[in-house]
Amino acid sequence: MRQKLKLKKKKQIVVVEQKSKSSQRLALHALQKQLQALKLKEYLVLIGLTLGGALLRVPMQEVPSAEPITFFAILAGWLFGRNKGFLVGASSGYISNFFMFGGQGPWTPFQMLGWGIAGYLGGFLGKKSRIWSVLGITFIATLAFEIVINSVTPLMTGGNVFMVFLLALPFTIVHLVSNLVFCSFLPYFKKLISEKGGFDEKEVCVNLVNKFKRKFKWMLPRPKTATR
Numbered sequence: 001m002r003q004k005l006k007l008k009k010k011k012q013i014v015v016v017e018q019k020s021k022s023s024q025r026l027a028l029h030a031l032q033k034q035l036q037a038l039k040l041k042e043y044l045v046l047i048g049l050t051l052g053g054a055l056l057r058v059p060m061q062e063v064p065s066a067e068p069i070t071f072f073a074i075l076a077g078w079l080f081g082r083n084k085g086f087l088v089g090a091s092s093g094y095i096s097n098f099f100m101f102g103g104q105g106p107w108t109p110f111q112m113l114g115w116g117i118a119g120y121l122g123g124f125l126g127k128k129s130r131i132w133s134v135l136g137i138t139f140i141a142t143l144a145f146e147i148v149i150n151s152v153t154p155l156m157t158g159g160n161v162f163m164v165f166l167l168a169l170p171f172t173i174v175h176l177v178s179n180l181v182f183c184s185f186l187p188y189f190k191k192l193i194s195e196k197g198g199f200d201e202k203e204v205c206v207n208l209v210n211k212f213k214r215k216f217k218w219m220l221p222r223p224k225t226a227t228r
Helices: 002-060 069-080 082-096 108-122 132-159 161-167 171-185 188-199 200-215
Strands: none
Touching: 002 069, 002 082, 002 188, 069 082, 069 108, 069 132, 069 171, 069 188, 082 108, 108 132, 132 161, 132 171, 132 188, 161 171
């Protein structure tokens, strides 16, 4: 009688464990699907930010030194990290030059570098970064762009580097002020995109998936043995 009870309990335990494993497998699968959806959204947003910066720069060329790419690059870096911020800044600059007066030239790689730096710096902003941190990053990014461009201009024109910086000072001020004004709206747009796209959930999903994989190693695919 006792043996029968023990066998019955063992069967119940096995059934419960199987159900638990099945529910955990389904939970992991759902989380992985959610991550895939978020990654797709992320790529679409990155494309949108890149094209937005590139296309909006064209009508803004009527105002010398005012440009929207720094805004979009920092936003991309803040949302998705330093490398993707760099990619958005550099790509926007390259694409926009196809539609700008003057077009592509030896200055293009340096423009791409300058805007790439802006996007990379945006990645240093944290979730709880406030407006002063954003404006500080914008200030540094704009000065970095001006230093890169003005430093290489004499190599292309043959002028004096000190004279280039001096003559560029009014344009640098316009560039700096316009970027600070544009980027003062960054916290609003960052919050809007994060909430609408559900990107705040990404870190939670990644942590849960890693937790499942560490706890339940049986879920991981077994490595294939080499056959000869």
